[in-house]
Amino acid sequence: MTIDEYVRRVRAALRVRNARAGLDELRDALAELSEAVGEDRACAEFGAPEEYAAALDAAFAEDQPDEFDPPPAGRLFGIPVNWSVDATWWRRLFDPSDTRLLVPKAFGWGYSVNLGAAAVRLGLLRPDDIGxxxxxxxxxxxxxxxxxxxxxxxxxxxxxxxxxxxxxxxxxxxxxxxxxxxxxxxxxxxxxxxxxxxxxxxxxxxxxxxxxxxxxxxxxxxxxxxxxxxxxxxxxxxxxxxxxxxxxxxxxxxxxxx
Amino acid sequence: MDDVSQLRRGAVELAVLRMLAEGELYGGALVDQLAGYESLATTRGTVYPMLSRLRAAGLVETTWHESPVGPPRRYYRLTDEGRAACERRSSAWRGLVADMNRITGGKEPTA
Structure with a gap:
């Protein structure tokens, strides 16, 4: 496998957008190692591209998702944007364990009010009442x-x-x-x-x-x-x-x- | 996320497991106990999602107790798996601290 091919496969397997920042370093490291052992062997020593991508994702992840964490929102002009809808969409509008009153919108561009944080601040709920x-x-x-x-x-x-x-x-x-x-x-x-x-x-x-x-x-x-x-x-x-x-x-x- | 946050994440989680190893606690009590340690003090916005993750991973379980103020309150305690993970991580932590102290201890950063 060539370095270009390896990096391309890692890039395709990445799930965390920010993790692309690690690709340049990966390319440099592969190039350095390949001078001693050749491109194919260098790529083999870095393991499967998908596994390397998973490690990069973990290193660059801002949040560690749990069963309730909504999908991370992307950003457009610095403002959160989210076009995905899954079973946890409600968690963006109502998450008592999240202290933020303003959270990325459940759907669309911008912010919405986290009614869960409001309820906790008003003493109506405890942060871990949802389970x-x-x-x-x-x-x-x-x-x-x-x-x-x-x-x-x-x-x-x-x-x-x-x-x-x-x-x-x-x-x-x-x-x-x-x-x-x-x-x-x-x-x-x-x-x-x-x-x-x-x-x-x-x-x-x-x-x-x-x-x-x-x-x-x-x-x-x-x-x-x-x-x-x-x-x-x-x-x-x-x-x-x-x-x-x-x-x-x-x-x-x-x-x-x- | 600043560079220290990554270091703190694992440390706070281990501290939570150690505190729960001493007995069951509710989330607010954990936040208060962590506040007693300058480097571990954190917000409930960090502690509650962490407890949720630990519960999803099967390391802690919850039980309800009547509260003197308001509705019943959720208490957290370690499962057998959580107790084993706590011991394993504590041991690894001591090894890490010893080695990192040898690497970082007493040396002034060079300009």
């Missing part, structure tokens, strides 16, 4: 009732904006909010785990509160903040109350088993 045992204790009903309430508010807002002719800006915001609330119902419609349903709904409540706040502010300046605060409160409480109940149930179950 396989508590997630297993979340109930389908926990997510169903708030979804109906959110949908009713979004529909009422949309109907009022259209029928009362509040203006194009109000109607546009109401349509966007209703679309996001509808999208937030997708995890429920597709029977995803309850935590995904709850997180999606919390995000929808957040957006709905902001849309209502903007609309109210246009007509009664200064009053919009009430709707925004209500949106934040329902987002945080809609997530934390079911989790606190799940914690109680998990603890009771364990005590009963003893």
């Amino acid at each position: 396989p045992d508590t997630l297993a204790e979340l109930r389908t009903l926990d997510a169903a009732s708030p979804l109906v309430a959110t949908a009713v508010v979004a529909a009422a807002n949309l109907a009022h904006a259209a029928l009362a002719r509040r203006g194009d800006d109000d109607l546009r915001d109401a349509i966007v909010a209703a679309a996001i609330v509808a999208a937030a119902a997708l995890p429920t419609a597709t029977k995803q785990p309850v935590i995904q349903r709850l997180t999606a709904q919390a995000f929808a409540n957040f957006v709905l509160g902001a849309a209502l706040g903007k609309a109210i502010d246009r007509h009664r300046r200064g009053y919009g903040v009430v709707a925004v605060a209500a949106g934040v409160a329902t987002a945080v409480l809609g997530l934390t109350l079911p989790i606190r109940s799940a914690v109680e149930r998990a603890a009771r179950k364990e005590n009963d088993a003893r």
Whole structure:
């Protein structure tokens, strides 16, 4: 194998973008060794390219992922960007063990609020309340009732904006909010785990509160903040109350088993 | 991540295992105990994800205890595998420290 081929295979196997910084050093080291033993032998002594890539990944990884860690976000103009969606997307919007209030967006470019960090700061949750045992204790009903309430508010807002002719800006915001609330119902419609349903709904409540706040502010300046605060409160409480109940149930179950 | 962070990561994890070897603790208590050591002091933003990783690796397990304030609290303790890993890493650590002290100890960096 030639040095070029070896480096190319290492590069192709890398998973951590930053680890490419180690390729120049690898090429130099291979070139130095090849002067003594030849290219083919030098490459053989460095082991399989895929194994070398894994070692480089480990050396350059910023985070050691665990079962809950979301995929690392890339960056565009220094701002996080994430176009991948997997089963841990909710962890970007709700991670009590992460102290950051602003985290890379679950999907898209920029930052979003980590409702989990907010709940911990408000003393509503502990950082390690989320775990396989508590997630297993979340109930389908926990997510169903708030979804109906959110949908009713979004529909009422949309109907009022259209029928009362509040203006194009109000109607546009109401349509966007209703679309996001509808999208937030997708995890429920597709029977995803309850935590995904709850997180999606919390995000929808957040957006709905902001849309209502903007609309109210246009007509009664200064009053919009009430709707925004209500949106934040329902987002945080809609997530934390079911989790606190799940914690109680998990603890009771364990005590009963003893 | 600065150059010292990489060194600290392994050290903090071993310190957590050693503290749990003395008895079960909740996450906040671990953060407080680490804060008692200047070079190991860290935030809960580091400790809780670490505990989650250790649990996923089967080195620690959790149990719930009633708390005097608020809902039940999760306590962490070593599994048998965790106890063995703790001993193995402690032994390796002592060897590393001894060798690194021989390499770095007492020598002033040259300009």
